[in-house]
Amino acid sequence: MDKCCGKDLVWTKISGSWENYAIERSCCPVCKTIRDRKDGIIYTKKEDCFLCGCGTEVLAAQILHPIHDGPFPLSGSGRVRTEMAPFCPKCETKPSSSGKIISR
Numbered sequence: 001m002d003k004c005c006g007k008d009l010v011w012t013k014i015s016g017s018w019e020n021y022a023i024e025r026s027c028c029p030v031c032k033t034i035r036d037r038k039d040g041i042i043y044t045k046k047e048d049c050f051l052c053g054c055g056t057e058v059l060a061a062q063i064l065h066p067i068h069d070g071p072f073p074l075s076g077s078g079r080v081r082t083e084m085a086p087f088c089p090k091c092e093t094k095p096s097s098s099g100k101i102i103s104r
């Protein structure tokens with residue numbers, strides 16, 4: 001468990017079940033610092049951006065998930081759901097823009 005200001009951080013999942021990346025968020029009860037965590041990498045919120053542990057500003061990659069809601073497999077309305085996945089351009093490779101198919 002990660003700590004800030006001597007307190008354990010409580011991580012809450014903020015991404016949807018259909019998203020490629022599980023993103024968790026925590027807020028320090030003392031200094032109010034917001035952190036996001038993805039695949040074990042922690043991004044810390046600064047005024048208007050997130051910073052990776054390496055000091056690089058975190059970018060957001062757009063991932064498109066096609067929705068297949070038609071009567072046949074692989075048919076659908078052509079609608080997509082957009083996921084914004086944070087990534088560090090220095091420590092990580094940019095996530096692929098093609099997400100998984102959402103069927104329901």
Ligand SMILES: [Zn+2]
Pocket residue numbers: 004005028029030031032033
């Ligand atoms: Zn703190």
Ligand SMILES: [Zn+2]
Pocket residue numbers: 052053054055056088089090091092
């Ligand atoms: Zn980094």
